[in-house]
Amino acid sequence: MNLPPVLSIMIFMPLICALMVGMVNGEKGDELVVEKNIKHLSFFSSLFVLAFAIFMYYHFDPADASFQFVEKHSWFGDVGISYHLGVDGISIYFILLSAFLTPVCVLASWNSIKTCIKEYMIAFLVLESFMIGAFSALDSILFYVFFEGVLLPMFLIIGIWGGGRRIYASYKFFLYTLLGSVLMLLALLTLYIQSGTTDITVLMAQPVVPSLQKWLWLAFFASFAVKLPMWPVHTWLPDAHVEAPTAGSVILAGVLLKMGGYGFLRFSLPMLPDASLYFAPFIMTLSVMAIIYASLVALVQEDMKRLVAYSSVAHMGFVTLGLFSFTTQGIEGAVFQMLSHGLISAALFLCVGVLYDRLHTREIGRFGGLVKNMPNFAVVFMVFTLGAVGLPGTSGFIGEFLTLLGAYSTNTYAAVFAASGLVLGAAYMLLFYRRIVFGPQDNQDVANMEDINIYEKIIFVPLIIMVLYLGLFPNVVLDRVSPAAANIVEVYNSPATGEESKEQ
């Protein structure tokens, strides 16, 4: 079967479109037309990428455990670094997620971004390109380039179009993640020196000396833990979310956080099995801490975005819990949880954006009784709240259940404490929902708010469908993830690893 180089197209098309957006210009007085053209151009180009992503999904062979759509070209010929792309059952979903959320973001910014719209759209298109690149790279240096490249447009998006403390937040975000990533670069170089290759597929097959594994593992951990973020290096996230524009939060929560989890799946788990086993109890502890701590903090937040940000930390706690259970259910659940969180938290940030656009405040106390004048919004918000609560039938449940199941079979302590997140999660989300949507209407401004318009409906309807569909038929995802997850679990079931005894 001769397929076009889909991955390269998906990486470079947004870049070319960004260039085209940059060239859109007009006479004085044509600003409105220019703006319109920019918006349409970026929207349709992102839709085009989505179409390619769906095309790729359609041609993806679910039974094949190896990488597909592989492209390999020499890059730095002498040192063996190559431009190597490919997807497996795990990364394809993250690419789909990125391609799906970008048009959503463009739509969400349609009316809310007033200044420098051209640069804004360019930043998003570049961001999309880098995200897809990071998830499809099969060369560790190429991965690193994309992984770091993502920071730049995001840094600009927060720093230019953000809220009041945007400078603080953007620097915190940038430096925090950069610090971790530098350590990862060291680890990647060490791997290169050790094994003489930067090819991820080769690295995955070659065992690393156990004595070195721990140091490498810690270096990777520094990068991915910050990105994910895990407790206690999560503090950049609430600030970044609070200051970022709505679309920025959507991409940040929807895709960027997943790079941490994806990194664990690509590097730490398959390449460093002994160290992963060794550090598993440590990660489990941090995950449980993240779940309980972040939930409790979310419970007392007064700022809507901060609340959703902390809920992200708690949900990502389930991801690490699942990953480091080294069971099929745990890893598949972690991937599913990342996807589902990508949809749900993105949608929650969009909901918050809807409110922010109308009242220009993020303070929960200002709202109340919205169900009266915004009944459609109340329904939409309810669906995503329930998704975040993890109600069976929404995608949120599948991820939580599978990761808990995985964790329980390796470490009952972790599972029991993490399960308390079910109660706390319900508490902060429903309290949040109740304070915004229910109750008496005291505030006249709130009573005058208009219900969601057609643009917002176009954004929300596909998200609702996805959340419910994945909740009711999760197998569309799990079937494709399972061969890739099996590859990882296999490493842990083989007698070579696991010399250092598993905890319980």
Add this chain to the structure above:
Amino acid sequence: MEMIAVFAPLAAFIVAGLFGKPLGDKGVQFITCASVILAAFASISLFFQININENMVDKSYTSVLGQWISSGDLSVQWALRIDSLSVVMMCVVNIISSCVHVYSIGYMKDDPAKGRFMAYLSLFTFTMLMLVTADNALQMFFGWEGVGLSSYLLIGFWNHKHSANTAAFKAFIMNRIGDFGLILGIIALFVTFGTLDFTQIFESAGKHAQDTYVFMGMEVHTLTLICLLLFMGAVGKSAQLGLHTWLPDAMEGPTPVSALIHAATMVTAGVFLIARFSPVFEYAPFALMIITVFGATTAFIAASIAMVQFDIKRVIAYSTMSQLGYMFFALGVSAYGAAMFHLMTHAFFNTLLFLGAGSVIHALSGEQDMRNMGGLHEKLPLTYAFMFVGCLALTGIWPFSGFYSKDIILGSVWSDHSWFGNYAYWLGVVTALMTAFYSWRLLFMTFYGSSRTRSEVMELVHDAPSTMKIPLLVLSTGAILAGGIFYGAFVGSHEVSPAKIEVAIEQQHVEDLNKEDIQKALIKAVEQAHETRDENQYINMWSRPYFWHDAIYVSPENDTVEAAHHAPFWVKQMPLLMGIIGIMLAYFLYIVRDDVPLILVSKTKPIYTLLKNNWFFDNVYNSVFVRSTLSLGWFFNRADKGTIDAAGPDGCAGFTCRFANNISNFQNGFVCRYALVMIVFLICLISWFVYKADPSFYKPKVMSEPFTTQETVQ
């Protein structure tokens, strides 16, 4: 058939939810009521199909809808399991739900959002049906959480009221605490059995009877652990002691909701859960003991609180809780059939009471305090009659349905002859007395005596419209007849009349028989009769072993229901006697001498305060759990900024800034400062070189040194 019974309400919900506006309120009401009534008829026909068929093989079947989750060795299906346990529940749910749907048309007549209300009711019905027809533990959890959600939506239906929102929130969270245990239980089931499929779990439960498992550092009996975790879910959903505080508050919802969700169906899900898992619970005697103790204590405490309530709905709410306690202690002594029997009769009479109370509230324009009622039996004769029937059934007076079910439950716990069985029996007997007292107190305060209602409300009093009367009529028929009709099927004795034995003997061609063999022969005969499609055997289809077949498993030595039939006369008649005493007591206190209650209250101040404050559960929970959780949240919130950020990024950034500032301060342009720095460094530098050249230069001159040198010289 099962598709109609389960999915008709879902279809109604989707249609009502999506096309509510174009259909209008009338359209929505019609569609929801029609589909639920259709579902009710479908489930009744399913009941007969399951229980009166000629073939034992068809006693249970599963219809698979599709695959839900498959991950590794976990495989979960969407499937409907149809057996006698689920059809009983389906009938109860659909019949009660139909009654409530129709009733709501009248009750919610003046509410602006009645379309939404009907849609929620249908959603609830669907999720409840998913719960009872689940074929695996996870699908059951789907329904379990689904009913929690619909309950949340319906309790908070009047969402402009602060109290309604709080009650809804509380209900969801308390239920979630139970679900915390339930989901762990489900996970433990999977880890133990390698599957979540009911059939496979129940088949292999016996093999795991001796297993132990390390759970949180303790070695525990596997099945006991699983059962206790499952029971935790049941405690939450069925408002048993500890997680019960949401139920009285849930009365904030409209009365039809209280009747449907918080009396008849959702709260009984816990009972259903344990009955469903009877093959597992049978191997966990310790868990059963815990259930008995919890159930009995709940029954007692709830009834004691009900005696001092003035809100008409709260009295019935506590009565529900108390009756659920009965069901639980019946489960605890393996009398699953008896618990299901009480579940069914209770569904009828308690819904009747709730809807009757709803009629009263409706007639009095929203008044719920019984102190403002009285003398209503002339104004509301029909409602009065229905409530009278309901109270008789709840009290357990022959031949109303409550008599049969309460009798068999108390007989069963007595026949268990264990300490907890006796504990449950005696608490149950006392509770029966209190039940009679509070239910008749309710009736007397509401319908007898002089009217205490404000006159302007009194003018508007009218008896219920026909949409409200017909459901009451259906329910009261159930409350009167259900006990007598289904007694044999649900909890009948294995022993049968001589005539039937003759038939059995003929069938089996067995000649010399002792008593046990006759019973065995009979069961066999019944089975054979169905195989040979013998029409004359019809009556045997209503015998207990045939009725439950393998839907409920009771190990032979635990068959307390059978033993209950041989309990002494006084054991069986005790609840009836207590009921009559209770009624007389209520009559004396509220009709003959209505000044006595006040004196009693002042004489027993501490007890009264305890009961009036619901045994202080809410106060303790608020001050211990809620407050500590919130303050922990605040603490962590501050810690996030104060500790993690201060030590981490902000700290590093601040340190770098300060350090850089200090360094740059050197270059401040003052020549004398530069000179000073130069001199200091020069001194240091010179010292360093001197040290390098001759380290001994800095060494203190030790006195012994010269001597040693001298010695070496010498």
